[in-house]
Amino acid sequence: MKLRKRMIIELEPHDEKFNFKLTASAYSFSWNFNGRLYRTIIRKSNIMIGIIVQEREDRKMIAEVYSRENSLKKDEIEKEIRDHLGTDEDLEEFYKLCRSDPLLREVIEGLHVRRTDVWYASLIAVAQQNASFRQGWRMIWNLLVKYGDRVVLEGHENSPIICPPRPEFILERGEQVLKDSGYGYRSRTLIEIARTLVIEDENALRTSLRKIRGVGQYTYGLIMMLAYRDYSNPVIDRWVRGLYETVGVRNVEEYYRKHWGKYQALATWMLTVMLDALPLSKAIERVRKGELRPSYTGLTPLTLWRYY
DNA sequence: TGCCAGGCGGGGT
DNA sequence: ACCCCGCATGGC
Numbered sequence: 001m002k003l004r005k006r007m008i009i010e011l012e013p014h015d016e017k018f019n020f021k022l023t024a025s026a027y028s029f030s031w032n033f034n035g036r037l038y039r040t041i042i043r044k045s046n047i048m049i050g051i052i053v054q055e056r057e058d059r060k061m062i063a064e065v066y067s068r069e070n071s072l073k074k075d076e077i078e079k080e081i082r083d084h085l086g087t088d089e090d091l092e093e094f095y096k097l098c099r100s101d102p103l104l105r106e107v108i109e110g111l112h113v114r115r116t117d118v119w120y121a122s123l124i125a126v127a128q129q130n131a132s133f134r135q136g137w138r139m140i141w142n143l144l145v146k147y148g149d150r151v152v153l154e155g156h157e158n159s160p161i162i163c164p165p166r167p168e169f170i171l172e173r174g175e176q177v178l179k180d181s182g183y184g185y186r187s188r189t190l191i192e193i194a195r196t197l198v199i200e201d202e203n204a205l206r207t208s209l210r211k212i213r214g215v216g217q218y219t220y221g222l223i224m225m226l227a228y229r230d231y232s233n234p235v236i237d238r239w240v241r242g243l244y245e246t247v248g249v250r251n252v253e254e255y256y257r258k259h260w261g262k263y264q265a266l267a268t269w270m271l272t273v274m275l276d277a278l279p280l281s282k283a284i285e286r287v288r289k290g291e292l293r294p295s296y297t298g299l300t301p302l303t304l305w306r307y308y
Numbered sequence: 309t310g311c312c313a314g315g316c317g318g319g320g321t
Numbered sequence: 322a323c324c325c326c327g328c329a330t331g332g333c
Contacts, residue, residue, distance in 0.1 A: 129315040135331055136314075184329030186315090216316050237314040272314075279313070 002152045003050045003066035009078050011053070011061040014088045019110030020055040023085060025302045026111060026273055027124075029141065031162050033305040041151055041163050042080050043117060047072075050153045050161065051081055061087075066153045086112030089229070094263045101259065102247040103271055106292040113225065113269060118202055120164050121226035122193045125219045126186045128237075133277035134299060135182070141308045142181035147173075167194035189214025225265035232261075235268040242280045243271070246287050276300035 013020075024038035032040055038053045050066035063081050065072065082088050089112055098104040116124070123143065127136040143164065150160035170177055171194050178187035192212045196205045206228075210220045221233035234256045244252045260267045275283045276294055286292075294300060299307050 126315095130313060130328085131315090131330080132313050132332080134313095138331080179329080182330060184331090185327095186329080189316090214316065218315060222314090235314085239314045268314080277314080 001048070001149065002154065003048065003068060004070075004154045005064060006067050006070060006072055007065045007074060007077070009063045009065060009074065009081065011063055011078070011082065011085075011087060013059075013061070014090065017091075017110040018087055018112065019108075020053070020059075020061055022108065022111040022302070023114065024053070025305060026114070027137075027301050028305040029144070029162070029308050030305050031159065034159075035305075039153070039156075039159075039161050040084070040114075041161055042084055044076075044080055048151065049077060049080065050151060051084075052153065052156070053081070053085070064153075084115050086114065086229070091266075094266060097260060097263060097267075098270075101267070102249070103243060103287065103292060104267065104274065107270055107274060108293065111270070111273065113229065113266065115229055116226050118205060118223065118227040119167055119193070119197060121223045122190060123164055124226060125222035126189050126193075126214070127183065128222065129186055129214075129219060132279055133272070133301075137304060137308070139182040143178065143183075146181060147177055167197045170194045171198055186214065189219075221265045221268075225269060231263045231266040233265055235265045237268075239280050239283065240268050240271065243275070243283055243287055246284050273301045276302075 024033045028038070032038060036054060040051060042049045042051065047067065047069055049072070052064045053061050055061050065077055091109070091112070095107065095109055098107040123140055127139040131139070144162045147165040147169070148162040149165065150162055152160045165177065170191065175187045175191055178190055183190065189212065192214070193205065196208060196212070209215055209223065217233070218235055218237050221235035224230040224233050225235065234253065236252055236256060241252045244255060249255045256264045256267070274292055274294055275286055276298070277300060278286060294302050296302060
């Protein structure tokens with residue numbers, strides 16, 4: 001699959017704080033980010049749009065847009081890109097809550113979640129079940145490299161972008177594709193999600209997601225955050241619980257509800273980035289030492305692209 | 309080697 | 322309402 005260059009769009013973030021490099025780095029693979037260029041494929045009503053974004057010296061972002069179609073509407077494409085990167089997201093309220101939180105009081109501002117489609121969100125969320133950060137991202141990497149679709153952008157022939165295999169492909173080839181990638185017993189859940197997407201549609205999935213076997217509170221909250229920027233669900237696992245208990249929060253569920261409110265899921269995501277997604281025991285050591293900001297060393301959410 | 313990890317659901321009390 | 326266990330897989 002090859003996409004041709006169609007247009008260039010200048011993007012000005014909604015606020016001064018927006019940090020392109022951090023936003024492009026977080027949980028990116030090497031084909032998405034190389035330290036300077038951010039690339040991805042956005043699907044909009046069956047049209048594939050490739051984008052390459054970079055930041056200029058004046059902090060304005062420049063997006064090159066690639067597609068097979070030549071009748072794209074510039075303002076619609078711009079809206080898609082802004083939505084993907086979160087350039088219009090106002091997180092002031094969230095940052096205010098961070099200041100009075102024992103774990104996120106030193107949060108780095110300007111980092112935004114990149115919105116994905118619901119299928120990729122599901123592949124990410126299910127991979128994190130009962131597995132370390134390293135193991136989970138290894139599963140996703142395996143799946144993409146072994147079975148993903150490589151999309152080439154005109155003029156960038158030697159660095160294809162890898163997209164997750166479509167749900168149709170997973171259904172056709174069966175559970176083995178996921179097991180080959182290390183998903184183990186989690187595969188069944190993804191088969192159900194793929195089936196709902198293919199037989200019904202995204203809307204049906206969204207409303208029945210929580211009823212699918214293998215999708216509990218954690219997975220549901222993660223998918224809603226990544227796919228819809230809905231941060232209002234609690235995403236609390238052993239890791240988050242252990243960390244908050246370390247700093248003296250007794251009822252973590254209640255604290256999340258009352259303190260984080262509509263930013264519950266974002267708080268968890270931000271914490272994984274700030275603490276380098278270290279395994280729990282090491283993350284607790286970090287917290288005890290008061291090191292609440294990312295180290296940028298080793299394999300972490302912000303450096304994943306250097307390794308994978 | 310065996311044990312555990314950003315969950316989950318089922319079956320016990 | 323709780324508590325407890327098994328579950329695929331990979332890393333140490």
